[in-house]
Amino acid sequence: MSDLGWYDGRVSEVEPAVVAMLLAPWASLLAFTFGALWGSFANVVIWRVPRGESVVRPGSRCPACAAPIAWYDNLPIASYVALRGRCRRCKARFSLRYMVVEVAGGVLSLALYMNHVVQPLIAGGAPNVAGWLLWLVFGLALVIVTYTDLDLWIIPSEVVLPVCALGIGAAALSPATLGVPVIEAAAAAAASYALLAGLRWLYLRLRGIEALGLGDAKLLAMIGAFCGAQGAIWAVAAGAIQGLVVAVPMLLVGRTVAHSSLEEVHGADPLLGEEDPEAGVMGARVPFGPFLALAALEFLLFRGAIVEVIGGIAGE
């Protein structure tokens, strides 16, 4: 089909019918719905995986009255709005978070569809459908660990390690899919893990406390596998800065960042150290995972601009 070049002679090898289909408005709506459905699954993972439960069985139940939730009451976003966030049977209120995560999945999927499918097609190139799906998996994993870390101070290995392997595997098959060669993906993952695991070890040696979890190290490895060296550097630097910018004001007005205390979930392990109320903001514990994840999401969506910033700093 090489005689179908448009746009200054740039040639697309994609069938025109397929191009028309992928660019149609309903395709974008479908991309949003697809992401919202996976967002709904992410809600299940957020609740069940840190508690060691299966994500497949049993089906969803109302946490208040234990009534099984029918499929038509379990549609992403629509059911939440239709039932005003309540159980059909007992009218107990469901957390707004369920809908927030579903909307996040939909928006993420749509934005990635625009970046990896629609934009390349408009430019006359080939759509990167595999890239769209892989980045969606990565983005949803970031959303999942944000909430498990905020709720329970857990970054599940069951989520971050397979996704890390997926990133390196995708780079091995085709460096263009994620924009990172496989050597860089593997090296960035290993160096990321080593950096945070090393920092954790130093803290343990010097101060006798675990200031970072190995979950943080595995999460940064996953970010390195997908985003390469630049993404990992961005996640650590921007994650630390944004962590301070968000956490310090919250702590100053007497709010905690996490939704539970570390002891509540993990017991009174002396390795975890103690919060020091005397030291105020400096003595408080803040989970790092949500801030690493936030910075990685920024990289995912605004990669071009961020790479320019990093290049500018490195070039000076």
Ligand SMILES: [Zn+2]
């Ligand atoms: Zn109920």
